[in-house]
Every structure is written in C-alpha cells, then in structure tokens.
Amino acid sequence: MSLHLAVALDGAGWHPAAWRAEGAQPDRLFTAGYWADLVIEAERGLLDWVTFEDSLSLQSSRHDQVLGRLDAVLLAAAVAPLTSKIGLIPTTSVTHTEPFHVAIGIASLDYASKGRAGWRPRVSGRPDEAAHFGRREVPDLDALFREAADAVEVVRRLWDSWEDDAEIRDAATGRFIDRDRLHYIDFQGEFFSVKGPSITPRPPQGQPLVTALGHSTTPYEFAAANADVLYVTPADRDDARRIAGEVRELNPGLKVFADLVVFLGDHKARLDDLDGAPLESDAHVFEGTPAELADLLLDWGFEGYRLRPGVLPHDLTAITRGLVPELQARGAFRTAYEAPDLRGRLGLGRPASRYARVS
Amino acid sequence: MNNTTVWSDPRSGSQIDFDSFKHLAQTAERGRFDFFFLAEGLRLREMKGRIHDLDVVGRPESLTVLSALSAVTTHLGLAATVNSTFNEPYEVARRLATLDHLSGGRAAWNVVTSWDAFTGENFRRGGYLAETDRYTRAREFLQTARELWDSWAPDALPRSDGRFARPGGIGSFEHTGQHFDIRGRFDVPRPPQGHPVIIQAGDSEEGREFAAASADVIFSRHSRLDEGRVFYRDVKSRLAKYGRTADDLKILPAVTYVLGDTQEEAEERAAEIRRAQVGPRTAILFLEAIWGRDLSGYDPDGPLPDVEPDLETDVSKGRAQFRRDRAETAAKWRALAEEKNLSIRELVIETAAPQTFVGTARSVAAEIDRFVQTDAADGFIFVPHLTPGGLDDLVDQVVPLLQEKGVHRTDYTGPTLRHHLGLKELS
Numbered sequence: 101m102s103l104h105l106a107v108a109l110d111g112a113g114w115h116p117a118a119w120r121a122e123g124a125q126p127d128r129l130f131t132a133g134y135w136a137d138l139v140i141e142a143e144r145g146l147l148d149w150v151t152f153e154d155s156l157s158l159q160s161s162r163h164d165q166v167l168g169r170l171d172a173v174l175l176a177a178a179v180a181p182l183t184s185k186i187g188l189i190p191t192t193s194v195t196h197t198e199p200f201h202v203a204i205g206i207a208s209l210d211y212a213s214k215g216r217a218g219w220r221p222r223v224s225g226r227p228d229e230a231a232h233f234g235r236r237e238v239p240d241l242d243a244l245f246r247e248a249a250d251a252v253e254v255v256r257r258l259w260d261s262w263e264d265d266a267e268i269r270d271a272a273t274g275r276f277i278d279r280d281r282l283h284y285i286d287f288q289g290e291f292f293s294v295k296g297p298s299i300t301p302r303p304p305q306g307q308p309l310v311t312a313l314g315h316s317t318t319p320y321e322f323a324a325a326n327a328d329v330l331y332v333t334p335a336d337r338d339d340a341r342r343i344a345g346e347v348r349e350l351n352p353g354l355k356v357f358a359d360l361v362v363f364l365g366d367h368k369a370r371l372d373d374l375d376g377a378p379l380e381s382d383a384h385v386f387e388g389t390p391a392e393l394a395d396l397l398l399d400w401g402f403e404g405y406r407l408r409p410g411v412l413p414h415d416l417t418a419i420t421r422g423l424v425p426e427l428q429a430r431g432a433f434r435t436a437y438e439a440p441d442l443r444g445r446l447g448l449g450r451p452a453s454r455y456a457r458v459s
Numbered sequence: 460m461n462n463t464t465v466w467s468d469p470r471s472g473s474q475i476d477f478d479s480f481k482h483l484a485q486t487a488e489r490g491r492f493d494f495f496f497l498a499e500g501l502r503l504r505e506m507k508g509r510i511h512d513l514d515v516v517g518r519p520e521s522l523t524v525l526s527a528l529s530a531v532t533t534h535l536g537l538a539a540t541v542n543s544t545f546n547e548p549y550e551v552a553r554r555l556a557t558l559d560h561l562s563g564g565r566a567a568w569n570v571v572t573s574w575d576a577f578t579g580e581n582f583r584r585g586g587y588l589a590e591t592d593r594y595t596r597a598r599e600f601l602q603t604a605r606e607l608w609d610s611w612a613p614d615a616l617p618r619s620d621g622r623f624a625r626p627g628g629i630g631s632f633e634h635t636g637q638h639f640d641i642r643g644r645f646d647v648p649r650p651p652q653g654h655p656v657i658i659q660a661g662d663s664e665e666g667r668e669f670a671a672a673s674a675d676v677i678f679s680r681h682s683r684l685d686e687g688r689v690f691y692r693d694v695k696s697r698l699a700k701y702g703r704t705a706d707d708l709k710i711l712p713a714v715t716y717v718l719g720d721t722q723e724e725a726e727e728r729a730a731e732i733r734r735a736q737v738g739p740r741t742a743i744l745f746l747e748a749i750w751g752r753d754l755s756g757y758d759p760d761g762p763l764p765d766v767e768p769d770l771e772t773d774v775s776k777g778r779a780q781f782r783r784d785r786a787e788t789a790a791k792w793r794a795l796a797e798e799k800n801l802s803i804r805e806l807v808i809e810t811a812a813p814q815t816f817v818g819t820a821r822s823v824a825a826e827i828d829r830f831v832q833t834d835a836a837d838g839f840i841f842v843p844h845l846t847p848g849g850l851d852d853l854v855d856q857v858v859p860l861l862q863e864k865g866v867h868r869t870d871y872t873g874p875t876l877r878h879h880l881g882l883k884e885l886s
Contacts, residue, residue: 127618130648132561136530157643157646158630159646163626164622167629167630169647170560171557174522174526174557174561175561178529198584199583200545205520207519212523228643232643233641234547269466274741276512277517294583295502296581299500299517
C-alpha cells in the first residue's frame with residue numbers, strides 16, 4: 101500500500117516556540133523566499149501537497165510567539181511558478197470572505213499552477229474576526245457550517261459555470277465565446293444569493309480539490325457532503341479506527357487523512373521549556389525517529405496523512421529526507437510523481453461540468 | 460486584456476493561461492517598465508439580457524495572478540484593480556500587504572469605485588450602495604486600509620530577548636465611520652513600502668478630488684495631447700490644498716500604439732486593427748447601447764438608423780463608465796456620420812476605437828517624449844491589443860530610442876515601485 105503524504109505549513113512550525121529553535125528563520129517568515137524554499141523541499145520529497153494555514157486575526161495574544169500572517173491564496177500563488185508537481189492548498193474563511201472572490205482566487209491558482217490547486221474552506225466563530233468585519237453577532241456552529249456548505253456549493257457551481265469548450269473563437273460569426281455554454285448559477289440560500297457565471301473560465305482541473313479539517317460529527321458531515329478530502333485528528337490508534345468508521349458511514353468515497361504534529365528528533369522538550377508549557381495540540385503529537393513514524397503511519401491505517409512539522413525547516417527536511425526514504429524502502433511511498441495534476445494524484449478523475457449537456 | 464484585444468489575429472494566444480501573463484510581465488520588465496497593471500471585472504457584460512459574446516472575456520483574479528508573477532519578475536511593479544464596494548477593508552488591506560511583502564515592495568492598488576446592482580448580484584453584500592455614496596465609501600475604505608497598514612510599527616518585530624513582537628507595536632486599530640465600524644488587531648506586518656502605491660482612475664469632479672487628496676498615480680483617459688494638458692494642469696493644481704506637490708501625483712494616460720516601418724504601413728496596420736476590433740456585429744451592439752433599441756435589422760455597412768434613441772431603455776450592463784449622456788452622444792454621432800458620410804461600422808470605428816501613437820518607432824518615441832516634455836503626462840499605461848505578444852515590438856523598438864534620448868531608465872535603480880515612480884518613501 102502506498103501512502104499519501106501532505107505537509108501543513110504555518111509560520112515557523114507548529115510549536116509556539118518554533119521560531120526560537122535551532123535553524124529557524126524568524127526574519128524570513130514574511131518573505132517569498134522562505135516559503136519557496138519550504139515548498140521546493142517538499143516537492144523534492146515527492147509529497148502530495150502542502151497546505152497553507154490562514155485566519156483573519158492574530159494567532160496569539162502572547163508576544164513571545166509568532167504573530168502575523170500572509171494571505172494563504174497569494175502565498176500559494178507566489179510559489180506556484182517555482183514548482184511543477186506539488187499540490188498547493190490554501191485555507192480561506194467562508195464566514196467572512198465572499199464566495200465569488202474565493203472561487204476566482206482558487207481558479208486562478210489552478211491556472212498559475214497548471215492544475216495543482218486545492219482549497220480548504222474554514223469557518224470562523226471567533227468574535228475578534230467578526231469585529232474585523234464589523235459583524236456584531238457570531239452565528240452558532242450549526243449555522244456556520246450550513247453557511248459553509250452554501251459557500252462551497254457556490255464555489256463549485258462557479259467553477260463549472262463555464263463549460264470546458266465555452267471559448268470558441270469563431271471567426272466566421274465573430275463570436276469569442278458560445279454563450280450557451282456559460283451558465284448562471286442562480287444560487288439562492290439561507291444566507292446569500294449569487295448569480296454567476298464566474299468571470300474566470302473553468303480551471304484546469306475542472307474542480308480543484310476541496311479539503312476540510314474536522315474534529316467532530318458536524319464538520320465530518322460537512323466534509324462528507326462537500327469535500328473530497330477530510331483531515332481528522334485521532335489521539336491514538338483506537339481513536340483512529342473509531343473516526344475512520346464514523347466517516348466511512350457518512351461517505352465511503354471521502355478520502356480521509358489523519359493530522360499529526362511531528363518532531364523528528366528530541367528537540368521538543370527544549371521548546372516546551374522556552375514556551376513555559378508542554379505543547380497543546382488538537383492533533384496527536386509525535387516525537388521520535390523517521391522509522392518509528394513510518395511504523396505509526398502504517399499501523400494507523402489511513403490512506404494519507406497531513407504532517408504538521410513542529411519546527412521549520414528542520415522537521416520538514418526530516419520528513420523529506422528521513423521519513424520518505426524509510427517509507428520508500430518499505431514500498432509504501434512513490435519514487436516519482438505519477439499524475440500531473442492534484443486530483444489525478446488521488447485517483448480522482450476530471451469531472452465534467454455539471455452544466456454540460458449530455459450529447 | 461479587454462474588449463480592444465484582437466483575438467482573430469493568428470498571433471493571438473490565451474487570455475487566461477499563466478504563461479501569457481508571464482510573457483507580458485517579463486517583456487515589461489525587460490523594457491524596464493514601472494509596473495504591470497491588471498483591470499477587474501466582477502460580472503460578465505450583457506447586451507439585451509444576454510452575455511456579450513463578441514469580445515475577449517474570461518480573466519483571473521488579479522491579486523492571485525500578480526502574486527504568481529512576483530515569483531518570475533524581480534523589479535516590476537504589480538498593480539491590481541480592486542473594487543471598494545464588493546470588498547471589506549480588513550481583507551483588501553491584508554491581501555495588498557501580502558503582495559507587497561511577497562514582491563519585496565512592488566504592490567499597487569487601483570481603487571475603483573464602480574458599483575451597480577447588476578454586479579452586486581454576484582456578492583452576498585449585493586449592490587446596495589447608492590451612487591452618491593461611491594466616493595464617500597471609497598475614501599473611507601482607503602483611509603481605513605491605511606490605518607491598518609500603519610497599525611504595525613516599522614520596528615514591531617525585534618525577534619530578540621525571547622520576544623517575537625514588541626508589545627504595543629502591533630496591529631491595534633479602531634475605525635468608526637459612516638461605512639465601517641471595525642476594531643481589533645491587524646494580522647499582517649507593515650508592508651515594505653509602508654503603503655502600496657495607490658492608483659485612481661476617476662475622471663469626474665469627485666474622482667479628481669479623491670485622486671488629488673489620496674492617490675499616488677492617476678490612470679487617465681485623456682490620451683490626446685491637448686486634452687491631456689488640460690487634465691494634467693487641472694489635477695496638479697488641486698494638490699496644493701492637500702499639502703502635496705506636483706511630484707506627489709503621477710498622471711499616466713492609457714494609450715495604444717501601432718508601429719510600422721513607414722508611417723503609411725503603420726496607418727494601414729492601425730486601420731486593420733480597428734476593423735478587427737469593430738466587426739459588423741460589434742458595430743451594431745455599440746449603436747444599440749447608445750440607442751437603447753434593437754437595431755439588429757440594420758446593415759452595419761449602411762447609414763445610421765432613422766429612429767431616435769430610446770432613452771428610457773438601457774440594453775447594456777456591466778460596462779463601467781458607459782456613455783453618461785446617450786442623447787448627446789447620439790446627436791454627436793449623427794452629425795459626424797453626416798459630415799463624413801460614414802456607415803454605422805465606419806462611425807463606430809472612428810469613435811469607439813481611438814489609437815494614440817501610430818507611426819514608426821522613431822516617430823512614436825518622439826511623440827511619447829513630447830507628451831511628457833509638454834506636461835500632458837508623466838508617463839503612460841500602454842494597452843496592448845494582442846496577447847501575449849502585444850508589448851514585444853514596443854520594448855524591442857521604441858524603448859531603446861527612449862533610453863537613447865535619456866528619458867527612460869536603462870536599468871532599475873531601486874527595489875520598490877515607490878522608488879521607480881519617484882514617490883516619496885514613507886517613514
């Protein structure tokens with residue numbers, strides 16, 4: 101069995117004191133070169149994709165932790181021309197960001213990367229984010245997820261709103277497009293309506309990969325109905341089996357990846373000391389050698405994992421140069437990229453536009 | 460790339476593939492241009508209730524493609540058009556700050572105020588804005604974005620003494636106004652340029668005041684020498700009352716160009732391009748937009764319709780700054796057609812597809828220089844009529860002549876767009 105491996109990039113790494121670790125590059129966090137170096141390293145390790153975290157507020161109230169972030173879609177776009185195989189999956193808010201802007205942004209990333217774009221819609225229930233947009237009331241979790249489902253539906257319809265062959269350039273009739281192959285999406289929901297069509301032609305993948313992170317049944321249901329990939333956060337092997345079972349019942353076709361925070365080496369303890377407390381995480385925190393991590397990945401039994409490096413670039417490099425060869429030696433990881441586009445890498449075909457007439 | 464892009468030419472490539480943008484931007488950088496500019500359109504144009512199908516259509520989200528271009532260019536400024544009606548200040552400020560960080564200080568923002576309920580149908584916030592509020596919202600939007608960019612001190616990130624950030628130095632803001640009531644902490648450090656370069660394209664009285672008060676660059680429509688000078692004088696004279704000098708606001712008209720080995724050859728090419736831009740059906744649609752009637756029964760190569768415009772009906776949607784006064788335009792067109800004995804198509808070609816510089820490389824370079832030396836412009840925004848090769852001959856043939864004259868840089872002398880444009884550095 102061959103695993104899928106993604107890496108989640110965020111700031112200096114997932115430990116709050118990561119920016120103080122040996123080899124960390126806190127001066128470069130807001131430069132394109134820092135991110136380009138990381139993604140090129142991930143591509144060298146043949147990883148499936150990298151994700152870029154994002155939110156619309158500061159990460160922390162502490163001044164001894166990384167503060168500040170760049171817009172994830174733009175960050176992904178800036179590394180797209182410097183890479184050619186690896187998938188690029190930014191996070192955006194679906195609570196505060198217009199679905200129309202998200203749809204054309206991710207479609208444009210798919211063009212810039214020639215078919216390697218994905219998207220992670222994220223709900224935001226934080227009052228500080230709402231205050232940045234002048235919203236007084238934060239909806240409850242159920243409403244946030246109903247709204248998120250509508251946003252994904254709108255984005256997916258907009259991606260399909262130009263049929264693949266809508267551009268005809270017909271000199272005889274003077275028509276650049278066949279307007280019968282452009283479609284109003286006419287979405288009307290509980291929270292908003294969007295007319296369409298998109299201003300951006302159908303992206304190279306047709307439907308860029310939609311991914312979601314979930315810790316409980318409501319987001320699992322959201323992902324089962326709307327996403328191609330779900331990241332889950334099991335605490336241990338038994339939890340992994342339980343979650344996998346629950347999700348399989350909701351949607352057996354959904355790709356399920358487990359998230360792990362990884363420290364490949366013994367550097368975590370020093371960082372915990374610096375930060376004043378042991379690392380707390382929604383995901384299982386792994387410490388050990390690449391071989392031990394390979395054991396765990398094969399034991400838990402997911403088809404893929406999203407690894408969150410504790411320290412960048414250290415734990416990323418340990419993944420690409422330590423874990424990857426270990427898995428390859430066991431016949432559990434690719435030795436070259438197969439499919440050119442991101443969907444293809446997961447065995448997902450290129451879907452026809454939902455609006456295309458069946459001929 | 461817009462409605463004047465000629466797609467029927469065999470050299471015309473993709474309007475959407477990244478490689479087209481890359482070629483245009485790298486050509487502009489090879490010509491040592493100040494910046495690469497992308498327009499915005501948030502709803503496909505419609506005529507008579509149907510999507511307009513005759514012109515090049517389909518564009519990427521401009522900030523996304525400009526971020527990608529930042530990776531394949533090193534000095535070129537990157538200017539995005541972003542609407543202030545269908546966006547929120549927090550998000551626009553952080554995306555522009557991001558582009559400025561990623562490009563090392565090369566970002567610009569063309570603030571557009573256009574709004575309409577038609578475009579609003581693509582957005583959850585809709586087209587609720589009264590037309591009179593366009594500029595009050597734009598002004599407050601820009602002011603708020605500047606407050607956000609200023610909310611991080613330039614030295615907010617000491618990254619020493621165990622501290623990543625200096626307490627008090629980061630992100631706190633509170634803005635209460637007519638359009639925005641927001642507070643909290645901004646989450647992107649101060650952009651390398653301080654503030655990205657601000658571009659404005661408004662031409663109305665209000666638009667000119669807005670630009671004089673707040674913009675670094677005006678993207679103007681006045682591409683004829685005489686009207687360019689009048690506009691230039693008018694706008695520059697408004698600066699003093701805002702405590703600004705003539706150098707603080709650059710006036711860059713949008714211009715087109717056609718080159719030939721001889722003047723005659725250039726004129727001939729220019730005429731061909733105009734004919735390609737205004738095909739028979741395009742000519743009728745232009746007329747229908749003014750007349751407000753179905754004119755599909757009329758011969759584009761025949762005379763103007765005998766019926767008068769229907770001013771109650773608007774058949775064209777989604778086109779910014781469309782003819783404000785259709786009655787006046789119709790009268791002017793009728794007079795022109797009579798005077799020169801023009802068919803419908805000839806008339807539209809004459810009025811709707813103006814070309815600025817037509818001639819040999821030498822004569823075009825001389826014209827360009829004359830505009831700048833006689834205060835009709837501080838520079839230009841060239842609008843190529845071909846994608847992706849539309850800047851090639853300009854950069855290969857005209858730029859070297861301008862460099863020879865000493866009126867265009869032979870190399871970049873600084874890293875930021877603010878520097879290229881000769882704007883003051885922000886502290």
